[in-house]
Amino acid sequence: MKQNIPFESFFIRASQVLGLQSQQDLARALGVNRSAISQAKRREAVPYAWVAILAKEHSLSPQWLATGAGEPHQPGTGPEEGFVQIPKVRARLCAGGGSFEVDDAVEEYYAFSSAWLLRKGVPGMMVLMDVFGNSMEPLIQEGDMALIDQSKKTIIAGAIYAVGVEETVMLKRIERRPGALVLRSDNTGYAPIVLQGEELEQVRIIGKMIWSCREYR
Incomplete structure (x- = not known):
């Protein structure tokens, strides 16, 4: 069984690499309503579909987004290249x-x-x-x-x-x-x-x- 992805740590990581300044920015980046963000925060559980969306759109590592393990970006696309x-x-x-x-x-x-x-x-x-x-x-x-x-x-x-x-x-x-x-x-x-x-x-x-x-x- 997959473990829940804690909201706050996910939001911090996403903000770090995407420059998000608010939960409304996260909602726009994901293409969801602001209420969906509030629900995820209240449940302390981020849908895995959100991880997949950000990973695909911004060449991010799904594992890093979900857990913080490894490097933020896929090889050849991250801040090491700037x-x-x-x-x-x-x-x-x-x-x-x-x-x-x-x-x-x-x-x-x-x-x-x-x-x-x-x-x-x-x-x-x-x-x-x-x-x-x-x-x-x-x-x-x-x-x-x-x-x-x-x-x-x-x-x-x-x-x-x-x-x-x-x-x-x-x-x-x-x-x-x-x-x-x-x-x-x-x-x-x-x-x-x-x-x-x-x-x-x-x-x-x-x-x-x-x-x-x-x-x-």
């Missing part, structure tokens, strides 16, 4: 009117400096997404890839965010106004999008863009 694997998802960010491609399936992984990621935010909550459209030119162009930290949802005026509006996903600068949100484009050919009233119920801040890159052909 890198963390960040998933690139199929969903695309629209620098325009909005993308209907919101699939969160992972296509591949990219290695980033673990020290750099930890300075920027919560590595376990970061994803890479392709950009299409020209509304954020000249800073961000079609075909660029953006790194989004889903732990950063607090709006900072002028910062760039991945934002969902109804069934679309966009990349915009966000500004708060009394009773309204304004989504701004860098390209002056695009008018600001002002959302207010019931429209605000359809808005979700996915995360803050902390980096982007461009592949030249």
Whole structure:
């Protein structure tokens, strides 16, 4: 019979390698509700499925996550190399009117400096997404890839965010106004999008863009 995995020690280990700052961060990393985390903590028993999820998504050792024995990462992927694997998802960010491609399936992984990621935010909550459209030119162009930290949802005026509006996903600068949100484009050919009233119920801040890159052909 498998022994229960104590919650607190599991949470400490996961936080150590993924940069988690709260149990809510753990819930996001696992794709579960916050209530599931509370239940696991109360029962002092972490589901083995959670170990498998984190191990697969972040190239971690399941044994280390569950018991603390051995090394945290699978060979060739851990902090001894100084890198963390960040998933690139199929969903695309629209620098325009909005993308209907919101699939969160992972296509591949990219290695980033673990020290750099930890300075920027919560590595376990970061994803890479392709950009299409020209509304954020000249800073961000079609075909660029953006790194989004889903732990950063607090709006900072002028910062760039991945934002969902109804069934679309966009990349915009966000500004708060009394009773309204304004989504701004860098390209002056695009008018600001002002959302207010019931429209605000359809808005979700996915995360803050902390980096982007461009592949030249």
